[in-house]
Amino acid sequence: MKVVAQRPESLTDAPFHYCPGCTHGIIHRLVAECLDELNLREQAIGICPVGCAVLAYDYFNCDMLEAAHGRAPAIATGIKRLLPDRLVFTYQGDGDLASIGMGEIVHASGRGENITVIFVNNAIYGMTGGQMAPTTLLGQVTTTSPYGRTAEQAGYPLKMAELLAQNQGAAYICRTAVNNPANVMRTKKAIKKAFQTQMQAKGFSMVEILSTCPTNWGLSPLEALEWLEKNMIPYYPLGEFKVS
């Protein structure tokens, strides 16, 4: 018998601290598998966000750096400009990227920085206890929108992939989900394409990945996958928004 699925080399042996059923674990594995398959582990430099994935530097078996909240694209810019032959990626959540880090991400894509952003969108602030994020859906109950988010009070959820795809500097922008095996495979393909876009020096690349937060959504892991499919995918359509 030959092994067909096992821990990728680009992950350390540390156990993930994520809640049961949190799809961060799946996304970590996909990023690591792409690094393995493209043989880029020795060249890769990852930037961690502030948020649930703050400890990702313990999990990825490549060079990792920690950024201040939302500033991962700025740090990635500096590293990539100094070491242009490396693969530089950031791994950010929606609170990190779409809220406090909005300035950094918009200008990094506008400048066409040759970096890759893995953007995990679960429509809520996970680590701090389930507050409303810029990506929280209308009507969604969070600890800071206990009666559901309303457009009158909090405006509309931000569609980051569509927003950044308008920038001329963006080379590859895609949105995927990890709610079933087919979408997980599509996500892996998208991450690989984003890394290849960077290695071909085409410019800024981002993969927005719709993810679950069973704990803060107040659902079981399986119910959370269903909630993602029924509520998030209709508002955040999947697909490639820019390919060059």
Next chain:
Amino acid sequence: MAKGRVTFRTERCKACELCVRFCPQQILSLNKTMINPLGYHPIAVVREEACNGCGICALMCPDLVITVERE
């Protein structure tokens, strides 16, 4: 003889059941007679002979509990 074989690092299982939900052969289930060091009932195979080694359980596992082998 089964075509595939799945092995688990049960001490890391958090009982989310994503593998149970997506296994096309429906051969996985939580072992309610055991509790792992994290405090969960860990994953187990119910019908070993039916595993075809497709790897979908490992694809959906967020905690890299599962290793899959195939002939």
